[in-house]
Amino acid sequence: MKYIFTLVFAALMSIQMYAAEKQLIRISTNQTDLILQVAPNGRVYQSYLGEKLRNESDLEHLEWRVHPASDASVVERGWEVCSTSGNEDFFEPAWSMMHADGNPSAWLYYVSSSVKQVPGGTQTDILLRDDKYPVEVTLHYVAYPEENVIKTWSEIKHQEKKPLLLSRYASTILYFSSPSYYLTEFSGDWAKEVQMSSQQLQFGKKVIDTKLGSRAAMHVQPFFMVGLGKPVEEKDGDVLMGTIGWTGNFRFTFEVDNVGNLRVIPSINPYASVYELQKNEIFTTPEFIFTLSKGTGEGSRNFQQWARNYQLKDGKGTRMTLLNNWENTAFDFDELTLKNLMKEAKDLGVDMFLLDDGWFGNKYPRDNDKAGLGDWEANVDKLPGGVSTLIRYAKEAGVEFGIWIEPEMINPQSELMEKHPDWAIRYPNRETYYYRNQLVLDMSNPQVQDYVYSVVEKLMEENAGLAYFKWDCNSPITNIYSPYLKNKQGRLYIDHVRGVYNVMKRVSAKYPQLPLMLCSGGGARCDYEALKYFTEFWCSDNTDPVERIYIQWGFSHFFPAKAMCAHVTSWNKNASVKFRTDVASMCKLGFDIGLKDLSEDELLYCKTAISNWKRLSSVILDGKQYRLVSPYKSAHMAVNYVSEDRRKAVLFAYDIYPRFKEKVFPVKVQGLNPDKMYKVEEINLMPGCQSVLKMNNQVVSGDYLMKVGLEVFGDKSLQSCVIEFSEQM
Structure with a gap:
């Protein structure tokens, strides 16, 4: 009362x-x-x-x-x-x-x-x-x-x-x-x-x-x-x-x-x-x-x-370029194969080698996606020296070493399932439905949270120098029942996510300088709560550069380029290595391609493009982004980045599938200082190729570039150009 x-x-x-x-x-x-x-x-x-x-x-x-x-x-x-x-x-x-x-x-x-x-x-x-x-x-x-x-x-x-x-x-x-x-x-x-x-x-x-x-x-x-x-x-x-x-x-x-x-x-x-x-x-x-x-x-x-x-975790920090092994090897590799890829990573000029899926499981080896999830011990047949030996090889090659994990998931063929079947989300009295041959661990259970946290902690404590994690999540929740919650199933969807965040928060608190990629069967995790604990996310498993133009355009509406991972792969071989690399270069750059598959000119081009990206990374990753030409409204796409002080800018322009004798228009750059003069220079050129840009190596005002623009589009499919603007004193 x-x-x-x-x-x-x-x-x-x-x-x-x-x-x-x-x-x-x-x-x-x-x-x-x-x-x-x-x-x-x-x-x-x-x-x-x-x-x-x-x-x-x-x-x-x-x-x-x-x-x-x-x-x-x-x-x-x-x-x-x-x-x-x-x-x-x-x-x-x-x-x-x-x-x-x-x-x-x-x-x-x-x-x-x-x-x-x-x-x-x-x-x-x-x-x-x-x-x-x-x-x-x-x-x-x-x-x-x-x-x-x-x-x-x-x-x-x-x-x-x-x-x-x-x-x-x-x-x-x-x-x-x-x-x-x-x-x-x-x-x-x-x-x-x-x-x-x-x-x-x-x-x-x-x-x-x-x-x-x-x-x-x-x-x-x-x-x-x-x-x-x-x-x-x-x-x-x-x-x-x-x-x-x-x-x-x-x-x-x-x-x-x-x-x-x-x-x-x-x-x-x-x-x-x-x-x-x-x-x-x-x-x-x-x-x-x-x-x-x-x-x-x-x-x-x-x-x-x-x-x-x-x-964003480490939102003002730098990002590492990398070479991933997945497109090269899938599940089939050994120490020597990886050691040689690390040397390729150094030769390419990237900062890190990233070991993807397939490195773990002994009783149930991870030779495909049907077994091993939950058993985070290095497979002794593939990696007799364990993860620590791979880190040593990486340091000898002169690159950092990162590793893939999927700690929230479990395969029915795993030692973890044998020990803790009650840790998996699944019905007690129905036939189990498996998505991608796996189940989701019940993160509403504090014991499971401790276990998932321990996956990262153990790898970090046992392997000094481990520099990066790619944290995947490939399955939605199926068989929706929590053995832990019993008669409080109305809490499952909510407490599960809270458990996921709790583990992410613990990992970030213990290892505040550790970069982590947020991945979920591609781009199915991209939220700003998780990104408090992750430095970047994987936009999509689709690395076809044409599709990536649309995907990266969409994500750019809400996320900075430094949070968006983009890799150069062999997807869409109709596109040149230059086109594939230029598309990936508008985000956080990585490679997942075998150098042995590249010609001498292509390899030299990739090295040059990586060098340019590193030199201009502060502009691309921390500059102001301006979307100029939408692929949804044109057979072309263009975007530019401008440094905070407006002294540097980078323009990425792509011809996707132009129509016959299609009329194209100059691209008007945005964000420059109209009262300053800028040198215009096309970069990322293939060896032996000359720029066809009419104003290449000329000096022109920011006012002109923003009001008149540059003719950067052509009439051939899958062509690209990258242009650097430098203020002249």
Whole structure:
């Protein structure tokens, strides 16, 4: 009774404060304002989300948004920032919960708010509390002024005697009022990631989600763009760009209501996940990160700069070029083969040799993908000297050594399965279904988390000098039952992902300088929560340079080039080694190709291209990126990078499949200093070939390059050019 009286008194005080002075909560970057308001009913609503308002006094004119209604009794239906099921709102809620007495409602009232400084920004925390039940939700917002990015998440806890059943748990709700809305989503499949498609949102709901549990983004990536008023464009128009930090099941809901307003709800997918929240347990939703920008190019640069500064592991550090053995050997190798490849890596000029799948398992050797997962001991037949001998060979060759692991997975043919069959996610009384001949380890189990962590720890402790991990995840969750959770299966999808993050966090804390590649059967893991602990991710198993142009174009909307791994392989032999290398060079460069398959000129070209990439890596990896010509709108593609001081720039241009006598236009570079002069030089030329660039080795103003441009496109398929711009003093 005392608890209810306190809440009622607080609500009355809140209403009195509102009458005296409008209570606004301002969350701002240098370009965007998100204005929240405590309404007369004591609840919090969104008053404004858009371009930053210049005058503080103008905020007093904002009103909390209400839904027009013919019935005056529902006038208080508004843009509630934490709308819950069971209240007077008619549309999709952020939260749904069932109390022990069967009541499915929650009405959340403002209690307090606070502001504190965090690295790079300002964090605002807003405490809300139910007036009938001991339930509270805290809303968190971090605004990064310089990068124009806002990050938001929520926490819920309660003091009820019995568990609170959660069936929806969104990170936030954002509201928009615009004449029209156009969604761009990123979907596909293995080897066909981030295919972009757009549609106009009409009345009702559009849902993008995944139910795969692990390798969750195999069919749809966890980010989107919404054009406000017109379809998204690179340099024009208001656009919302958002992504969720969750490597498991996620859901984006876009709902246009009866009067044409849009609500955007990012969340964990509640599919098969009615979560029993215990007393005093805190349920934390994933971080949702968004930017409002003028065009997608500006929004991408916001995300890329923010990631390098605050979210990506070692975001300001360098990246190693590498040679991977997979395309050379697959599972079939021995110490001598690898030793020779390490020498090739040094001869090529890369920094590291990466040993891929197939190096482990003894009772059940990893000679194919049917056995060995879980048994992380070097195979004595292939590698009698173990991993430490390979590291010694690498050092003798003059390169670093990295290794592939898939520690969250298990093959039925493994010693681990014999010892711990209860560690695998699978039904107790049905025939087991295997995806790629493997099962997913139950990461909701703390013992399994300790084991997975120990895989990395043991390799690191026993093999001094191990410099890199490629961490794979090839299977979604199948046979969806946790032996550990028993009668609490509603927690599986959520606690499994929390377990994965817990291990990643432990590894990163123990080995803060260790670079790691995030991989998941290609590009099915690419979220900004995991990237707190990984330096980069593998975009796709598809390394065909034509397909990679589209894949890398798509991922570039949300990720910096230094986070995106791209390798030169033998895929698509219709494309020259130059074309394949130039495509990979627009990201974090690697090779997975046998030098013996290259001609003398091709090998010399690759060495030169690697040298150029290393020399210009600070521009490519840390510079501002400008997407110039879209492969979705042309038979060509172009992108350029500009250093922070604008003294250096690099342009990548590709002719994909031009049509006969197709008219092409000059490419206008972006981001240069219009008042400075730049030397124009084509690099990455094949030995003996001369540049056909008309302005090669000439000096011209940044103004000219941005307004008139360069003729870099041709009429032949699978041609490329790389151009360096250097400011002249």
